Amino acid sequence: MRLSKHFIPTMKENPSEAQIVSHRLMLRAGMIRQSSAGIYIWLPTGLSVLNKIADIVREEQNRAGAIELLMPTIQPAELWQESGRYDAYGKEMLRITDRHERNMLFGPTNEEMITDLFKNNVKSYKDLPLNLYHIQWKFRDEVRPRFGIMRGREFLMKDNYSFDLDFEAAKESYNKMYVAYLRTFARLGLVAIPVRADAGAIGGDLSHEFQILAETGESTLHYDKAIEDFDLSSLTGDIDDETVAKLQGLYAMEEEKHDVDNCPVDAADLKTAKGIEVGHIFYFGTKYSASMGARVAGPDGKEVDVEMGSYGIGVSRLVGALIEANHDDNGIVWPESVAPYKVGLINLRFKDENCTNACDTLYEKMENAGIEVLYDDRDVGAGAKFANMDLIGVPWQVVVGPKGLEKGVLELKNRRTGERVELSEEELLAKLG
C-alpha cells in the first residue's frame, strides 16, 4: 500500500489522556481513536493487527479441535435469569430495553447462550466431546476504563466452551486448551506465564490465567523460575502431556494468593514480576448445565448434567499487551507474525527520478511477490519517513537513496536491532519473500 493513498493518521506529540506506553503509541501510530470512555474506533493498521492476532488464535483453536460459530452481541435477559446471573452481574452488565419493552443486554460473556444452544441441540453422549468457540465483541461497563484498549469497556474476545460427559473427559478438554494457549501466545512471540487461578469451589485446580510479563502489568506474579526453562515464547511445536504435567506442576501465583510462608519454592528460585492477563481458562463442572438443564443421555441411558469449561483470550487486549512487550523510544516494534506490514519502503528522494523509479519498480515486485509492504511515497524529508516508519513499527525497512543506487544496492534495516545491511534487489526479495 502506498502511504500517500492510505489512512494512517500519526501524531508527533503525545495526547494527554494516554498514560501508558501502549495507549500512547496506538494513538500516535494511528491505530485507534477514542470514541468514548473505554470505546475505540479501530483504524486500518490497528484493525489489521487485531485481525492477525484473531487469525492466529483461530488457527490454534481449530488445531485443537474447537469449532467456530458466531453468537450475537445482544442477548435476551431470560437466559441470564435462568442461570441466576442477571441479578448477580450488577452494573457491569449493559442492560438494554427494546421497542417491545423486552429486557436485553449487551453480552459480557456467553456461558448462558452457549449452554442454551447446547441443550436444545445435543442430547447424547455420542456427540461429545464438543468444544465451540467464537470471536466476538463483548461489553462490560467497567466503572473505570483505563489503559486504552487494555482495559476498555468494549473489547474483542475469543471465548469457547467445552462439553464433556464426565470429569476425566473434561480435564482432557481443559488440557487441550492449555496447550492451545501455550502455542497461541508463543506464536505471538510472547512469554505468557500460566498462573494458577482460583475458580471457586467447583473448579479445583483446573483454572489458569495466562499472564504476559510487562512492567505495566496490573497484577503481581510469583513464579518458579524453572518455568523459564520451558522457553515459553518459542513453544510452537508439539507439546506432549508430559510437558503439560511438568509445567502445571510448577508454582506460579498471583500476589493475592501467594503465601510467602508456605511457598513450596525456595526464595532463591522464586521470581516476582508484573503481568497482564491475556487469557483465562477454567473448568466449572455443571454450574450452568445444572441450572439451565443441559443434560445428555449417557451410555447407560441415564441423563447426566454435562461437564463444562470455558476459555477466554482477550484479543483486543493482546494488541496493547504486545506493544507493552515490544516497543522502544522510537515507537512500536511489531513481531512479524502480527505486524500490519512486513516491510516499509522508504524513498529518500521523492524528486529524484532514479530513486522514485527504483522504488516504484521495487514496490510492484514486492506486491506481486505477496510481500506486505507499506511504501512511503510522500514528498517529505528522510528523517520524517524514518521516524514515521519506526513509530508504526514495521519490522523491516527498505531504504532507497541515491548513494545506494550508485553502488547498485538497497539497504535493509531491522526495526528491532537497528542493524542495516546492503543487498542486491534479488537478495532482498529472496530474504523478504
Next chain:
RNA sequence: CGGAAUGUAGCGCAGCAUGGUAGCGCGCUUCACUGGGGGUGAAGAGGUCGCAGGUUCAAAUCCUGUCAUUCCGACCA
C-alpha cells in the same frame, strides 16, 4: 462508587487572579530552498473558549447547573 483534576484550533498548551478585538508551539495549505533521522524561510487556513442558564454596557475570564475526559482508590468472568 468514594476522592481529585481538567475541558480554549487536529495534537500539546498559555490567557482566567484584576471581565474589554482569541494567542503560542507542533501539525495542515501554498511557494521557494533543502534532501540519509521529524530541515529552513515566507505567506496562509483553521476556534460560537465542553454545553445551558445567570450577573454585566461587555464573559474564555465571575456565579449556578450540567455533560465529558483523565488520575488515585475500591471493583474487575
